[in-house]
Amino acid sequence: MNLINTFLNIPVLIDSLPQLLWGLAVTLQIGITSILLGLAGGLSLAVARLYAPKVVKLLIRGYVDIFRSIPLLVLLIVVYYALPFVGIRLSPFLSAVTALSLVSAAYTAEIFRAGIEAIPNGQFEASAALGLSNRHTMIDVILPQAIRIVIPPLTNNCINVMKDTALASVVAMPDLLKQATQAQALSANPTPLIGAALIYIALLWPMVAIVGRLEKHFSRGTR
Amino acid sequence: MDNPNPPLISVRGLTKAYGTFTVLHGIDLDIAEGEVVCVIGPSGSGKSTLIRCINHLEAFAEESRVSVDGIPVQPGPGLAKVRAEVGMVFQSFNLFPHMTVLKNVMLAPMRVRKTSVEEAERRARDLLARVGISEQAEKYPGQLSGGQQQRVAIARALAMEPKVLLFDEPTSALDPEMVGEVLDVMRKLAGTGVTMVVVTHEMGFARQVADRVIFMDGGRLVEMGAPAEIFDAPREERTRSFLRAVLNH
Numbered sequence: 001m002n003l004i005n006t007f008l009n010i011p012v013l014i015d016s017l018p019q020l021l022w023g024l025a026v027t028l029q030i031g032i033t034s035i036l037l038g039l040a041g042g043l044s045l046a047v048a049r050l051y052a053p054k055v056v057k058l059l060i061r062g063y064v065d066i067f068r069s070i071p072l073l074v075l076l077i078v079v080y081y082a083l084p085f086v087g088i089r090l091s092p093f094l095s096a097v098t099a100l101s102l103v104s105a106a107y108t109a110e111i112f113r114a115g116i117e118a119i120p121n122g123q124f125e126a127s128a129a130l131g132l133s134n135r136h137t138m139i140d141v142i143l144p145q146a147i148r149i150v151i152p153p154l155t156n157n158c159i160n161v162m163k164d165t166a167l168a169s170v171v172a173m174p175d176l177l178k179q180a181t182q183a184q185a186l187s188a189n190p191t192p193l194i195g196a197a198l199i200y201i202a203l204l205w206p207m208v209a210i211v212g213r214l215e216k217h218f219s220r221g222t223r
Numbered sequence: 224m225d226n227p228n229p230p231l232i233s234v235r236g237l238t239k240a241y242g243t244f245t246v247l248h249g250i251d252l253d254i255a256e257g258e259v260v261c262v263i264g265p266s267g268s269g270k271s272t273l274i275r276c277i278n279h280l281e282a283f284a285e286e287s288r289v290s291v292d293g294i295p296v297q298p299g300p301g302l303a304k305v306r307a308e309v310g311m312v313f314q315s316f317n318l319f320p321h322m323t324v325l326k327n328v329m330l331a332p333m334r335v336r337k338t339s340v341e342e343a344e345r346r347a348r349d350l351l352a353r354v355g356i357s358e359q360a361e362k363y364p365g366q367l368s369g370g371q372q373q374r375v376a377i378a379r380a381l382a383m384e385p386k387v388l389l390f391d392e393p394t395s396a397l398d399p400e401m402v403g404e405v406l407d408v409m410r411k412l413a414g415t416g417v418t419m420v421v422v423t424h425e426m427g428f429a430r431q432v433a434d435r436v437i438f439m440d441g442g443r444l445v446e447m448g449a450p451a452e453i454f455d456a457p458r459e460e461r462t463r464s465f466l467r468a469v470l471n472h
Contacts (some may be wrong), residue, residue, distance in 0.1 A: 125280055126317035130331035130383060131307025140330060144321050 009191040016183035016192040023179030024199055030093065030175060031162045034100035038161065039154070041101060042108020049113060051134055060109070067106035073167050075099045080171040096168035096175075104161050111153045115146035152215045159207050163200070176200065231256040231387060231418055232277060235288040239272055239281060246272050247283070248442045254387070254420060259413045261429035261450075262422045264439035265465060270422045273439070274389045277420070278309040292386050307335050310380030314392040316372045318364035318379070324351065325360040328379045335383065343382075350378040354408050370401030374408055387418040394425060426469060430454050438462045 049060045067075075080095040090098060119142050127137040169178035180196035230253035237250040246269045254260055262270040275281040276289060279296050283289070289296040294305050319327050328347035332338040338346070351357050354374040356367075364372050373393055380388055390409065394402040406428050413419055413432045423429060429436050429450060436453040438446045438461075446459045457463045 120317075122313060122315055122317035123319065126311075126313065126319070128280060128303075129278055129306055129309070129311035129313075130379070131303045131305075131335045132331060133303055133334075136334045140334065141319055145319075 007190060007194050009187075009189050012187045012189045012191040013195050016180075016187065016195065019179045019183050020176060020192060020195055020199060023174060023176035023196070024203075026093075026174055026179075027162075027165045027168075027176040030096050030100065030165045030168055030173070033097050034104055034165070035158050035161050037097065037101035038104025038108050038157075041105030042110075043112055045105060045109035046112035046116060047138060049109070050116065064106045064109050067103050068110070070103070072099060072103055072164050073170065075103065076167055076171060092168065092171045092173040095171050096165065096173050099167075100161055100164060103164075104157060107157050107160075108154065111150050111157065112146065114153075115150035116142055118149050119145050148218055152211050152218060155207060155211045155214065159204055159211070162204055162207075166200075228255060229293065230254055231258075231292055232420070233288070233290045234273075234277070237273070237276055237287045237289060238284040239269075239276060239287075240284070246442050247276070249287075250442075250444055252437075252444065254418065256386075256418055257416045259419045259432055259434045260421070260437060261433035261435075262420065262437045262439060263424070263426065263429055263465075264437075264445075268439040269442040270437075270439045271391050274311075274391055274420050274422055277387075277389060278306050278311060280311075303335075307331075307383055308386045310383055310385035310388040312373070312376050312380055312388065312390045312393045314396050316364070316369070316376045316396070318372055318376055320364050323361050323363055324356065324367070324375050327364065327375060328382045331379070332382050347378070347382060350381050351375070353381075353411075354378045355404075368401060369397045370404045373397065373401075373405045377405075377408055377412070381412075387420065388412070390419065390421040390423070392422050392424065394423070424469070426454070426466075438465065440465065 045060050045064065049057050052060070076095060076099040079090060079099050080092065083090065123141055123145070124137065127141045132140070165175055166177040168175045169181065172178070176196050176199060180192045183192035184190055232252070232254040234250055234252040237247050237252075238245070239247040250273060252273075262273065264270050272281055276283045276287075277291065277296065279289075279298065279302055282298070291305055291309055294301070294308075296302070296305050318324075319330070322330065325344065325347050328350060329340075329343040332343045332346065333340065348357065348360065351360055354377055356371055356374055356378075359367055359371060359375075364375065367375065377388075377393075393409070394405050397405065402425070406425060409419070409421070409428070410432050421429070421433070431450075433450050435447060436450050437444055438453060438457070438459070440461050446453060446457060446462045453462065454466065457466060
């Protein structure tokens with residue numbers, strides 16, 4: 001079976017597996033760091049956009065629109081190859097995390113904004129009438145209700161960030177894809193690439209399935 | 224002239240406009256402590272807007288003056304403090320759907336007054352008993368009838384021990400058979416000396432409970448006085464025609 005020997009060569013796969021798993025660890029580091037930073041940034045932006053003075057609101061809107069428009073690969077290359085010209089030299093890891101977080105924060109901000117806007121105005125009014133501060137209105141009243149609405153799109157965004165970590169291989173980051181291409185070159189066989197693809201799928205398929213479940217659950221549970 | 228009892232609520236030249244459409248035309252109004260005032264009038268007359276200006280849920284013209292217990296009601300850092308002294312009951316209840324009834328009543332005292340959990344819970348259970356829903360304390364608002372939800376909303380507002388309670392058409396969203404239970408609670412409340420401003424279409428309630436009835440039309444206070452004056456001997460033609468329309472149907 002020539003095809004299996006080429007694409008699913010078990011000895012090659014076993015040989016390259018440690019390298020692939022190292023790559024997976026790096027991918028997870030980039031992905032999880034970026035997801036957390038993106039969540040924190042996006043939530044801050046969304047809440048700030050609600051309460052900040054008009055100028056800041058406009059700036060946030062500009063940020064959100066720009067970083068949703070720029071292709072991630074372009075941003076990553078700018079961060080890694082262009083910023084050194086102004087003296088900012090980021091490691092491949094920091095470059096990848098910076099680019100991914102900036103974009104993820106923009107999408108997350110939009111998701112939270114939509115979630116907050118979906119809460120009826122009466123909830124804001126009742127909180128205000130009771131004398132609750134803006135902070136307590138958000139923490140105790142609005143966000144706990146908005147979270148139901150935003151969890152499916154947030155999970156979707158996490159999946160996208162995880163997938164986009166593969167772009168880090170462009171800036172010489174030894175992530176899962178980079179390790180796979182190197183192993184492929186070394187063994188002159190594409191099996192490591194197939195292995196990497198299977199690992200990505202194994203990692204993200206459960207998350208994709210969870211999103212589907214959550215969407216069904218939340219659309220049914222609306223009162 | 225020095226008034227020994229300054230009004231609890233003072234409204235001076237209250238003007239409110241949406242673009243070129245003026246909703247309130249320079250309203251002047253004083254409400255004394257312990258007074259129960261019912262505001263009646265056709266829809267669109269500005270009565271809801273009037274009471275929503277008292278806690279600044281509606282912004283109003285800058286030169287207008289509203290104060291509660293001598294504290295000016297104006298945007299800024301002091302606003303939340305004034306609002307804490309002004310309870311509000313909404314037409315659509317606006318309970319927090321993700322919290323139990325008990326937590327709904329406990330939240331604001333704990334966050335705003337820094338009341339301890341134990342104390343807040345004790346007082347919340349007291350208030351729920353007062354409005355007759357002790358058994359529902361652990362339920363969520365969505366599991367309650369409209370009348371029960373509105374009674375929880377009254378308990379939630381009372382939990383802050385406000386100086387005045389504003390009611391914005393509290394029975395208008397209720398099924399007819401539940402109107403009575405909410406009005407009963409409000410009637411009892413009025414008997415305890417709480418200052419209340421009630422926007423309502425319930426003329427029977429206004430006549431029976433109010434110390435003073437205000438008739439509004441077209442963003443102006445057309446006429447005010449004791450219930451007997453307004454309902455039995457209105458001076459203004461607009462008041463008469465409004466009352467004819469709502470009472471004879």
